[in-house]
Amino acid sequence: MKIKFHHLPPLLLLLLWYNTHQHNVQAQLPSTIGYNCTANQSSSPCDTFVFYRAAPPSFLDLAAVGDLFSLSRPEIAIPSNISSPASRLLPDQTLFVPIKCSCNTVNTSVTISYSPQNFTIRSGDTFYLVSTISYQNLTTYQSVEVVNPNSIPTQLNVGDVIVFPIFCRCPTSSQRQSGLNYLISYVFQPSDSLSAVASKLGASEQMITEINGADINPYDTVFVPVSNLPNLTQPVVPPLSPPERERKGAVIGLGVGLGVCGALLILVCAVWWYRERGGVFKDVEKQQQRKGDGLLKAEKVSLMADVSGCLDKYKVFQVEDLSAATDGFDERCIIQGSVYKGKIDGEWYAIKKMKWNAYEELKILQKVNHGNLVRLEGFCIDQEEGNCYLVYEYAENGSLHSWLHENEAEKLSWKTRLRIAIDVANGLQYIHEHTRPKVVHKDIKSSNILLDSNMRAKIANFGLAKSGCNAITMHIVGTQGYIAPEYLADGVVSTKMDVFSFGVVLLELISGREARDEQGNVLWASASGVMDGKEERKLREWMDECLLRESCSTDSVSSVMAVAVACLHKDPARRPSMVDIVYALSKSDDLFFDVSEENGLSPRAVVAR
Template sequence: MKLNFFSPLLFIISLPYLHNLHNVQAQPSTIGYNCTASNQSSSNTCQTYAFYRATPPDFLDLASIADLFSISRPMISNPSNISAPNSTLIPDQSLFVPIRCSCNTLNSSLTLSYAGLNYTIRSGDTFYLVSTHSFQNLTTYQSVEAVNPTFNPIRLEPGDVITFPIFCRCPNASQVRNQVNYLISYVYQTSDNLSRIASRFGSSVQSIIDINGNNISPADTIFIPVSRLPNLTQPIAPRLAPERDDRDGTTVGLGIGLGICGLILCLVCGIWYYREGLMKKKERKYRDEEKGQKGVKELLKGEEVTLMADVSGCLDKYKVFRIDDLRDATDGFDDKCIVQGSVYKGCIDGEWYAIKKMKWNAYEELKILQKVNHGNLVRLEGFCIDPEEANCYLVYEFVENGSLYSWLHENKNNEKLSWKTRLRIAIDVANGLQYIHEHTRPKVVHKDIKSSNILLDSNMRAKIANFGLAKSGCNAITMHIVGTQGYIAPEYLLDGVVSTKMDVFSFGVVLLELVSGKEAIDEGGNVLWDSVGGILDGNEERKLKKLREWMDQYLVNESSSSAMMESAMGVVAVGVACLNKDPTRRPSMVEIVYALSKSDDLFFDVSEDGLSPRQVIAR
């Protein structure tokens, strides 16, 4: 059977798309600015400045910004014309941050100019997020990966110390002779133009072009030549005039009068007042102590009630576990029980569970999970609340065979997935996504579809896991970009558009992983979807030749039958359609399920409960 099964999707795949496939995800492409000792200053290092903007909520004070750049607050306040280093900043307030720029040799063929800043990874951090949010595009995630080759960007652990290369340049000898003392690192904004920048910094448009060229885009780091730092005009914080209290004199006079009266009263009634005062003091002390104890009890009880109220709608649907049971099941949440990240494996009453430990931010995930029930989604069994530590634990079914990522890329037991199994996994995931996209109200967008979030049960059937980033409702705009490099849809990355089509894009990357056996992003920062560009070009013979060279060689060796190759070609075509830069031209999950299910190589019934491990795993 030829590829005519794919006809419902052929209108999606066009030659212009294939020609421009490498532009699907617009991201920074440079890893930095090349340098040599000859084109830097004579010492090959210099003191320069980066232009930085105060941003809420994390960087609205000099202390947090100084910590980020590993300097002191006065080192920022002095060049930035801020008189009080302890003052609170306003959003978008301009700052000059001093950095030490140097020419750094990474390998025999790569030498970059940057200021290396050490940053300690926190939970949820990625190279991309820290580069764009914390360092405001003064570097790129590709440059971070190049400078930190020993770290896997998709497996960062809290506490990892990463060097972030802040782009900078030192004036060369010719520039120094022309009284250029600093090349200020500046991130070009969408509202900028060179004339305005030149006027603000006391430079000239031509001198900026001479250094940076004339092809400048938003988010590019450019270098502004100046002989001295311009004087930043800072907003004046309103000062409150001291409030005059007209009662001061009255208070003083009243105090003197009361003192005299008190002295007289003490002489007349001293003994009686002393006795009465002592009695009342003891009574008040006992009453306050009783009230305090009652208040503490009510506060503790109130916290637990608040936590339970958030999930009250789930109490009749899920089992509520005791924290002691979870501790016993995981040996006190010992590291040896960790499956991945903050997920532990534990046995309770003879049943194995996956226990996800969270701070109290599980409400959104619970709200979504209680609406879904599908065989291709990991099932939530219950939850637990620990008000003492403000932790919430989500207890899921334990999926025996781990993640698709581990089967495709880690290969610990030298076991490989057959093509039938990979195709079955693709259809399972497509069915799960079709369910949350089409059969929930409002629709659910997973937002983090990737091979490590696809789990395989004892029959090697796939289940979608980790709804921690999921959103109920779509076609929304967000400024908080989250996700995994290599899987992020371009419209979400650039504009924050949340829709079901961003899951379709990520699923397309998973399809390419299944066919190629390659990771979504390699050690050099190259994305997988960029390597599939020309496979669908040319006649059938040329397509099949290029596909054999690109796909997982285990599959080629397993079977080179025309049926298997046509099936693989069809899956690649579906994947390419999913990766269309225009989200409106990507297929729906309904179309994708239909196209994948028509493959000739799917020899088993699509409604079958499962296959034995011997049928799906080859050693």
């Protein structure tokens, strides 16, 4: 029966209109929590990409974007058609950022599709600001709240690790069979049109509508179906030459009427710029993109000039020898990341392959020589491909991380762990106290501690190291779980940030736990309570089970735990120096240490038992 609306009472008409209107509004609103998925979807998890735009002030280089998504620069540069990973970016320059997408059950009633990205909270961060600014509306603060039920948005602390769910989708089995390989996550902009997005990404407008619906609003995450990743056209980004920087500084100096003082200010700024950027904007990056088979002639000359001072100290290897030693850099020879194992003239080496200039790392390695630092044997410049290779001594027993967290068959004894701790402390003491200027490693972690044939520890990977300390940087790099709070919050670079990271390594040695668990919780956050009241029960609960079975000295473990807690003091000024730490660890069987708010670390003799 057809209803004649003009016969209905006015109030009933109003109710019908309101319910219909509300239904339509709700249908138009994008999901604030995320996009539903089926947990047993055959194509999930999958590799896909998000469309990201470089934005000032924090995300104008690949390193910053890589840190945001826990990726290396080449992992973004290659799909984004950027020839040099060290290139700076222009505002709104477009990138393809690879992510791993999966269907995740958030609670009993919510299952959404997203890529989990761990983000360490800094001063002033909120769920909303990070979602909209850092991740550019690829997620929502409501979704962040759902995925992090134990985190209170109004009570975030610096150093908290929060999971930000980046919206994504995996193609269904039928879509894959039809040749659709990726659903690119794209945030629809107010200036966008559906046809423009389809044209930009080489997709079908009809397919976009079929997958996302016709009602697409600004800042919705749209999933753009493509068979192959489109080739982004990248702008030419010329580096700033020294004369340009000087002229820019001179204008500033004249503008503020400083005269001669302005010239001095320019000099100071130039030195700071050089030290911060570490030669990234050297002549290696020219005004044209790399085309054809190799570097431009000027680039080759500059690359060799940067390392010319090292030629008399280290062996210069040929790229053919390195390729033969690693079976053409076969993935079977990979030790970790971009480090390969290779045999040359009967000797094993660790060969680190880099896609950008190694000038800064070489400069630091030239002035360090210590038994607890991995020794650099030589290097190689591949002028045709633009690669640089650093050739290190080979550590037969791999990384401390693999022994603590991956090797189930054989566990390290307490005596071996203590010796490893002393070795690392000695290496850090050397670079902190016996180099001029002091060297800050900036990436101390168990995977950067290698063990030789005698299980003696050596610090490796000086790729992030900085010569000089007590500086401020806006570019935060490092590994979550090891980063000192003052560096994370304010960019303060000092030797005390290495002390903090070393404290985390001590916690790993004692507990056998990862520096950061699968839920993103950092190990150091719960360490201080272990020493409260000096209760042995708390310490035994914290200790690695294999150490309990070994029946090692609880007093010895307790003293090392006290050193670790002192290293993790939130105030860097109250952390001990590496000199104090070496002394404390070397005497750990005979001394114990009081951890106090005032002194950080103070040795006292133990009464004979």
